[in-house]
Amino acid sequence: MTVQIFDPTIEAKGRKIAYVPRPKSLAGLRVGLVDNSKHNSDQLLLRIAGLLERDHGVKAHVMRRKRSAGVPPSQEIVDEFKAGCDIVVAGIGD
Amino acid sequence: MLDSIVFEQQGLPSASIITDVFMLTGQAMARSWGLKDFKFLAMPHPIANLTDAELDSRARDITPQVVKLLLEGQSSH
Amino acid sequence: MQLESRHYDARDMADAMELCYTKGWTDGLPVVPPTEERINAMLAAVKLDPAQQVAFIENRQVSVTAEKVAINAVLAGCKPAYMPVVVAAVEALADPLYGYHGPATSTGGSAVFMVVNGPIARELDMNCGDNLFGPGWRANATIGRAVRLVMRNTIGTLPGELDRSSLGHPGKYTFCIAENEAESPWPPLHADRGFKREQNAVTIMAALGVHQYSNGLSNTPEGVLTTACAQMRISAGTARRPFYALVFAGEHMAIIAKAGWSRDDVKRYCFEHAQISVAELKRINIRDGDITADDETTRVPLVHEPNDFLVIMAGGRAGVQSAYIPGWGGKNGSQAVTKEIRRP
Numbered sequence: 328m329t330v331q332i333f334d335p336t337i338e339a340k341g342r343k344i345a346y347v348p349r350p351k352s353l354a355g356l357r358v359g360l361v362d363n364s365k366h367n368s369d370q371l372l373l374r375i376a377g378l379l380e381r382d383h384g385v386k387a388h389v390m391r392r393k394r395s396a397g398v399p400p401s402q403e404i405v406d407e408f409k410a411g412c413d414i415v416v417a418g419i420g421d
Numbered sequence: 422m423l424d425s426i427v428f429e430q431q432g433l434p435s436a437s438i439i440t441d442v443f444m445l446t447g448q449a450m451a452r453s454w455g456l457k458d459f460k461f462l463a464m465p466h467p468i469a470n471l472t473d474a475e476l477d478s479r480a481r482d483i484t485p486q487v488v489k490l491l492l493e494g495q496s497s498h
Numbered sequence: 499m500q501l502e503s504r505h506y507d508a509r510d511m512a513d514a515m516e517l518c519y520t521k522g523w524t525d526g527l528p529v530v531p532p533t534e535e536r537i538n539a540m541l542a543a544v545k546l547d548p549a550q551q552v553a554f555i556e557n558r559q560v561s562v563t564a565e566k567v568a569i570n571a572v573l574a575g576c577k578p579a580y581m582p583v584v585v586a587a588v589e590a591l592a593d594p595l596y597g598y599h600g601p602a603t604s605t606g607g608s609a610v611f612m613v614v615n616g617p618i619a620r621e622l623d624m625n626c627g628d629n630l631f632g633p634g635w636r637a638n639a640t641i642g643r644a645v646r647l648v649m650r651n652t653i654g655t656l657p658g659e660l661d662r663s664s665l666g667h668p669g670k671y672t673f674c675i676a677e678n679e680a681e682s683p684w685p686p687l688h689a690d691r692g693f694k695r696e697q698n699a700v701t702i703m704a705a706l707g708v709h710q711y712s713n714g715l716s717n718t719p720e721g722v723l724t725t726a727c728a729q730m731r732i733s734a735g736t737a738r739r740p741f742y743a744l745v746f747a748g749e750h751m752a753i754i755a756k757a758g759w760s761r762d763d764v765k766r767y768c769f770e771h772a773q774i775s776v777a778e779l780k781r782i783n784i785r786d787g788d789i790t791a792d793d794e795t796t797r798v799p800l801v802h803e804p805n806d807f808l809v810i811m812a813g814g815r816a817g818v819q820s821a822y823i824p825g826w827g828g829k830n831g832s833q834a835v836t837k838e839i840r841r842p
Contacts (some may be wrong), residue, residue, distance in 0.1 A: 328617045334504040335523055335569040337560065342455030347432045347495045355434040359433070361424050361478050364830075366786070367476065371438075374480030375487060380833035383488055393424075395831035397600025399557065408686040409431050414491050416436030417424035419468060421446060421603065421662065422599075441663075446603065449659035453558045 340403065354384030355375075359412035361400055362392040365420040375416060396420060423452050423461055424493055437488040438468035438483060449465070462486050499538055499548050501565055518573065523651050525671055528570070529573040540568035544580035544585055545842035552585055553592035555653050556600035558660070561688040562588055567644075567653040571668060574644035580637055583700055584644045587612055591703045593835040595596045600653045600831040601704030601744060607663020608826035610649075611705035612642055612674040613810060615688035616698030618839055624676035628814035630747070631675065631708055632820075640670030649688075665745045667707045675796070675812055681748075682811035683755035689808075690761055691836045698839035703741050703808060704826035706734045714818035722746075722820070723764065727771040730800055730822050732834060737784045737798060740825030743835045744768065747813025750820045765804035772800040802829050808825075 350356060358379055360372040369390065376388035389412065391404045400408075400417070407417055422443070425435035439447045451459035464483050471479065493494040514531035518524055523585035530536070541548055541564055548565035548734075550818070555562065571584050591598055591610070601608040614624055625635040633639060649655040658664070663670075679686045688699035713725040726744065735742060744764065746754060754764065777793035779785040801807060806829060813820065828830055 328510060330508045330531060330533060331505050331512050332508060332533060332538055333501055333569050335573060337652055339453050339455045344429055344496055346429055349434055349492050364479040368469060370476050371480055371768060374476060375484050377486040378480060395600060397831050398597055399427055401804055405431055408433060415428040415433050416487055418442050421422050421443045445659050446662055481532055
């Protein structure tokens with residue numbers, strides 16, 4: 328007498344993102360930094376931005392902090408970066 | 422933890438940085454989003470108790486990888 | 499009803515139980531093999547189509563269907579009558595205020611503390627008394643377990659991958675109680691959170707372990723709560739300001755009731771008396787920085803506001819023990835959520 332059992336798991340469907348073309352260089356670009364609110368994330372992101380500006384021609388940076396590491400960036404942050412940044416660096420941690 | 426997925430969907434070249442103990446977690450997250458080969462960066466864990474000098478050093482180490490990911494992106498073609 | 503999930507064949511029930519283990523569908527304890535008949539009984543109990551979406555977990559991009567909830571409810575050992583509670587709890591998991599990712603994935607990981615209110619708790623013979631957080635009641639054990647199995651199997655919250663809790667705690671097997679509504683001097687918890695007494699509801703809170711405290715000397719609410727506050731003041735949620743659950747068992751409940759204190763009185767007292775100075779936070783290495791003169795007198799409450807205490811009357815009639823349960827993270831990361839349990 329066979330017993331048939333059903334699978335409680337799912338498989339994620341593959342997704343395609345139409346990635347925008349990459350810039351040829353970072354010179355003159357504005358970087359948006361997303362601080363995930365973990366201790367020292369902001370310190371690291373600012374240092375990275377500093378190096379991007381000093382050595383790679385990035386023009387300016389702005390940093391915004393998420394209200395918690397475990398949530399996605401808020402619509403406000405997304406809208407602000409869409410309007411005012413060319414590249415984004417987010418982190419740091421989990 | 423992979424905020425770069427959100428920003429790439431919005432048309433912004435992006436790089437997410439995790440800490441290395443979360444490599445499997447980041448990969449599982451990417452799979453969960455249907456993007457199993459999604460690239461992100463990792464630096465050594467932890468970061469919360471680093472000195473200023475160590476923070477400087479970490480930033481110096483990761484920045485070239487940030488540049489590479491921003492300029493190369495996700496596609497492998 | 500047409501089920502869409504993949505299926506596998508086993509020789510017999512014993513073999514099917516082993517197969518569930520091999521496939522990684524269990525929490526380490528044996529599960530009930532999810533056969534079509536049992537799954538359909540679950541779905542019939544809530545009159546949901548298998549393909550009906552119960553919840554969408556945004557951060558994981560996972561759509562949890564009624565079919566998947568039903569399968570996990572069978573695995574957990576639920577009776578079909580429990581399904582409405584499980585469905586409501588899964589809906590709560592998806593609420594942005596609960597913020598699924600943080601509590602589920604964080605190294606400081608949490609369990610899902612569940613409180614069931616309303617007439618359904620009695621109908622399902624849920625425990626709200628002796629051995630409150632312990633074993634022995636099918637509804638308590640399997641409803642909480644079903645929710646965890648949904649998290650594990652369907653949402654993919656697996657240890658080492660998307661569940662990085664360093665220590666975990668036993669509440670991650672199951673962590674579900676009812677409130678002692680019959681003997682409590684107050685309206686039930688869900689009525690304090692915007693629902694009508696006669697409605698059925700489940701409240702979930704991302705929670706760390708249960709901290710029991712004893713006080714057999716006091717006969718006033720202030721006396722009992724002083725003990726609670728002394729222990730809570732420095733506990734897992736200190737300086738993070740998550741929600742806290744306060745569970746008062748029989749003898750302490752009687753003391754509070756006799757003095758005529760309201761739930762708000764308890765919340766306010768604990769808000770005032772579980773505060774800690776910034777200097778102390780720095781001394782015990784919870785906050786960074788050198789101690790300034792101001793720090794000795796600057797005080798930080800345990801929670802953002804008194805309503806972030808979930809005050810619950812439950813536990814055995816005899817005993818001078820009550821408990822507090824720190825929430826996970828902070829209020830910005832996760833909040834307690836209450837959802838109505840809908841009957842079909």
